[in-house]
Amino acid sequence: MSNATQLIHSIPVDPQTGSISVPIYQTSTFVQEAPGVNKGYDYARSNNPTRASLEQLVATLEQGETGIAFGSGLAAIDAVIKLLKAGDEILAVDDIYGGAFRLFTHIYEKFGISVRYVDTTNVENVFEAITPQTKLIWLETPTNPTLKISDIAAIAAVAKASGCWLCVDNTFASPALQQPLTLGADIVVHSATKYLGGHSDLIAGVVVTREKELGDKIKFIQNASGAILAPFDSWLVIRGIETLHLRVRQHSANALEVARYLEQHPQVDKVFYPGLPSHPNHEIAKKQSKAFGGVVSFTLKQNTEDAAVALVTATQLFKLAESLGGVKSLLCHPANMTHKSIPAEKRRAAGVADSLIRLSVGLEEVEDLINDLDQALTKLNNKTTQPVKQKELVV
Incomplete structure (x- = not known):
């Protein structure tokens, strides 16, 4: 079965009504049978059925284990950086999206997370730039806006040998064209505002992880920080992904x-x-x-x-x-x-x-x-x- 066919049929039919479109659960909270006894949902910041459908869908798209949906692409990037601590270093692609540069430089550097920029189109540059403090390698491929291409599999091997996470911003390619997790990356991020949504009518971000343990950490950050994607916007992204x-x-x-x-x-x-x-x-x-x-x-x-x-x-x-x-x-x-x-x-x-x-x-x-x-x-x-x-x- 082709990826496109599998994707379309991985969007669930509503088991209660048979609705072929995922329902929009526009609610802030869920009634519990007893304290802590519920139907899998208690408060909509922590989880929501519409958002959960999208998160499972993007995990399937990227062939990852866990998907997490955020209120914007930058909120998704922010959650990934929150995996780090003071003294850690990010090694980032030099031709980077301006919003990511602003977040790295003006927000996280003052908290002691340093960033160095290298031309990642040459794997040797990445290998030579890694230090004991490097905990995350940050790629865009293609880059924004000069469309440089980095060898994901080769850099993933360098990251693994050095004990780093590799995160790939896959916004420009989309999972319809490339799936970085299958090439060895640990994390994929998207501005779902772009190709996943596809209609210039929403702001959203997505993180997908290859391993459940790492996904659980980002899921915790999502719930603790609260930068979630609303139910209607989650539905809009699902609708966009169908095509x-x-x-x-x-x-x-x-x-x-x-x-x-x-x-x-x-x-x-x-x-x-x-x-x-x-x-x-x-x-x-x-x-x-x-x-x-x-x-x-x-x-x-x-x-x-x-x-x-x-x-x-x-x-x-x-x-x-x-x-x-x-x-x-x-x-x-x-x-x-x-x-x-x-x-x-x-x-x-x-x-x-x-x-x-x-x-x-x-x-x-x-x-x-x-x-x-x-x-x-x-x-x-x-x-x-x-x-x-x-x-x-x-x-």
């Missing part, structure tokens, strides 16, 4: 065509998309992923912030907005938006140039999306090639 494989397949197909178009455009400098043979990590991406996802980034030959802003405000179908993974195509300027919290010198050193633009390629007809980018690039070209009028000399 995940179909959506991601088309996102990937559209993104590949857009990347090929951009690669040959004279206004474009570099295109970042792991599905292109020109991508430096193309072979690793082919090895560990079924396709290459719906995100494409590129830089302009006019490597300026002004040029990037001019382009992102000239598109019509690509809407200027943060986030990604929805049905409608979006674009953003990371230096001014998603990665603004990272100091400019660190951002540029990781490859996030001032002119870099990130596309979330949606499910529109790909010819329409290419035409939209083409007209925006033409406007940019016309704007920069117009002759400058000389000011009249005033005598």
Whole structure:
């Protein structure tokens, strides 16, 4: 049986009514038969049947043991970091999501958890950077926003030999394309806001662990800290997951065509998309992923912030907005938006140039999306090639 078929039929039918849709249990508490005697639920922060269905579903998706759903992707990341203590160190991918950088640097460093950033596309960099204090290796693959690819299995072997946990942010690929736990990772996190939800109508996060013991620790943190996902939002994610494989397949197909178009455009400098043979990590991406996802980034030959802003405000179908993974195509300027919290010198050193633009390629007809980018690039070209009028000399 294929993964897509198995997934659809792992969403339970309600045993009480036969409802083919998971019911939304919109309740804060549950009546008990006697103190401590209940039907498996006592208080909705600790557990909720709708959320429990989602958590089991995402565990199945990632082929993990335990799923835990949170109120946002950053809440999910926060719960993982709470496994650590003062004096511990995180070894993180250098091209990291700005929100994760902000959380690591401005929240947890003051509690004595240090973070070092390395280029994880080279496994030797990871091996050489590990110290006795390193307790967690943090990967994004593909990374946000330059779409670097790291060898999950190779880094998992390094983590295991060094007594570290390996956590992979699998948001960009989604479990429809890659399953890091099957490659040796210990923890997977998702911003379920993105491809799992898929419709730009919710905020959610998910953690999945390979081992139950580790999952129980994060489940305890979820209950103790309280950053849970509400029943209705849990239902929305379940509904999104029902079409995940179909959506991601088309996102990937559209993104590949857009990347090929951009690669040959004279206004474009570099295109970042792991599905292109020109991508430096193309072979690793082919090895560990079924396709290459719906995100494409590129830089302009006019490597300026002004040029990037001019382009992102000239598109019509690509809407200027943060986030990604929805049905409608979006674009953003990371230096001014998603990665603004990272100091400019660190951002540029990781490859996030001032002119870099990130596309979330949606499910529109790909010819329409290419035409939209083409007209925006033409406007940019016309704007920069117009002759400058000389000011009249005033005598």
